Structures are given as structure tokens and as C-alpha cells.
Amino acid sequence: MEAALNHETHERTPVNNFALVTAARSAGLKVDDARWHPEISARVAIEYSLKTHSDFVKPVLDSQVPFMDLGMDVKFPEDDYGSVKSTLVDTAEDVDGLAFFDPARAAECPNFTNVIVRGLEETSKQLEEDLHICGLSWGPFTTAGYLMGAENMLMMTMLDEEDTVKELVDKTAEFVLAQQLKMIDAGATVMWMADPTSSQDLISPEMFDDLSFGALETVIGETKREYDVPAFLHICGNTTDILKTLPETGCDCFSLDHAVDLAAAKRIAGKDIALMGNIDPVRMMLQSTPDRITGRCFEMIETAGLDGGYILAPGCETPIACPDENVVAMGLTGTDYWRRKGDKKS
DSSP: OHHHHTTOOOSSOOBOOOOSTHHHHHTTOOHHHHHTOHHHHHHHHHHHHHHTTOSEEOOOOOTTHHHHHTTOOEEOOTTSOOEEOOOSOOSHHHHHTOOOOOTTOGGGOHHHIIIIIHHHHHHHHHOOSOOEEBOOEEOHHHHHHHHHOHHHHHHHHHTTOHHHHHHHHHHHHHHHHHHHHHHHHHTOSBEEEEOGGGSTTTSOHHHIIIIIHHHHHHHHHHHHHHSOOOEEEEEOSOOTTTGGGGGGGTOSEEEEOTTSOHHHHHHHHTTSSEEEEEEOIIIIIITSOHHHHHHHHHHHHHHHTBTBOEEEEESSOOOTTOOHHHHHHHHHHHHHHHHHHHHHHO
């Protein structure tokens, strides 16, 4: 992975299985069996990463858990992610009075501590292979959308209340930063953040610059000042027009959704930032076959990975019902592409 981030060639293209709850299903468990039990969460995630030839492991972390500790209404199905059913702020006065828990104080956030912190600690303790351990938080703009309701937040920006939204996002950035620092302290070896509400499918590039960019820069910059770890950012949907500005956030690797043309992204990114992605998680990973996935992965390495700067992965999270053999096929191509290339030369 270091070679990829440094835009150097290597005998293997690194692979990220981009899996969370998928590991529980692969082990024959319900999500609930792993979500609330850190030892099981770590074990199934490690087993799944080794089985799928991933260079990354992520315990079964549910990104909705922190909202539970904020007192919001969150429902947790037995075999799926939680869903947030309430908001926390509605007005400028609510934003002014907004207070967050301290992720470093377990008494203030027992669920975050059990699911996220202990899940990472267990993964670090159980892991015997040289894999990167990923934490997980929502980005500032997405977290703010949960707190206010994404539709309400975007509506406020259209009603001349953009200052209130900006204040909320800036406050939220400090909360996300505190989560990231605690996750790295607990054993995460890369900073991992997903900010789907920053997608061009939802906001314009101008809104991204005004409302999201600075918050991302704060979280990534401050995290890297505290810890020498690479920063990974994922944004769903189309991100072509904001890609050129993302290196300025301090991000080392940008995870692309399958909606982005990989060749175009490679041209835009150059050597300013590494790319990760962007196999279609549904049409390819879930619904296709190992042979077709192998062929597609070879094409993607040819497109973006010949000179480094690329990590092979799905364009978004591997679906919970994804067949193991499909994820294994993706993982094997990281090595098989270069081996076959060498065989052809000889």
C-alpha cells in the first residue's frame, strides 16, 4: 500500500475488500451477533480479509452507533445497519447549544466505546498478519446531515441560512476529529472517513467548496498532525468535478464510486492523490461471476494501476449478500494481474 500511495510500481496491486457487515454474513452470523460483541466482530473481519486477500481489515462497525450515544432515535435491525429515525437540531439556536460526547470518555459514549473502540482494540490484538486496520466515521457534512436531517440542511442553504449550516458543519468537524483520534488510538492504522452527502449528486461543487471542503481539511489535517497515518476519504456518486481539489484537504487516497469514470479520474488526479475503487458493487460484485470480475479488475489495473497510485476495491461497500467467491476473485487479481503480465513477457 505504501508503494501505491507513493505512486510507485510494485509486484502486487493492493486490494481493499471494502467490507463491514459482509464479514458477519460470510461467517454465517447475523449482524447483531457481531455488532455488539467486539471479539466476534474482530474475528470475523480478520477471517474475511484473509479469505478475500484484502490488505485492509475493518471490524463490523456500525456508523450509526454514535448517534445513539447522542440521544437520537436509532433502530438496529437484527441483520442490517442501524437507521437514524430522529434529528437533534432544527434552528440556529439549537446549533449554538449543540454539545457532543467526548469519544475518549467511555462513560459518555458506552455504545461508541463498545462497538467502535473495543472493536478496533480487539482487531489490533487478534491480527497476526500485516494488514491495515480501518476505523470508520461519517464525514462532517454527512454527520451534520444526520443531526439536522439532510433535506432540511440543504433547504436551509437555499433560504439564506447558509451561515447556520456552516456553523453546524464546523462544529461537527471537531466531533468527527475527536472520533478519528480515538479510533487511531484504539488501533486503526489508517484514517477512514465516508462523506456521501458531499457527492455532486446532492450538492454543487461550489457548495462543496463552501460547506464541506474546509471541514474535511480540518479533520484530515488535525488527525495527521497527531498521528502519522494515511488518510482515506470516500464520497459516493459522481465526484469528477471536485476531484481536483481533494488533494488540498490532505487526503492521501480517494475512494471512487462506480459512477466516476476511472480513466478520467486518473487523468485529473495525476500523482497528486492515490485512487481507490471503483468496481460496481451491485452489478459486478453482487450479481456477476468470478470470471467476469477478474476480467473487469484486470481492466481497472490497466487503466489506473500501472504506475502505482491505485488500490483495487469496490466503488462502495461490498453488499452484505455478496458471494464470497466474487470477493475472492477480486482479491486474487491484485497478484494475478502482475504474475500473468510477467508470464507473457517471459
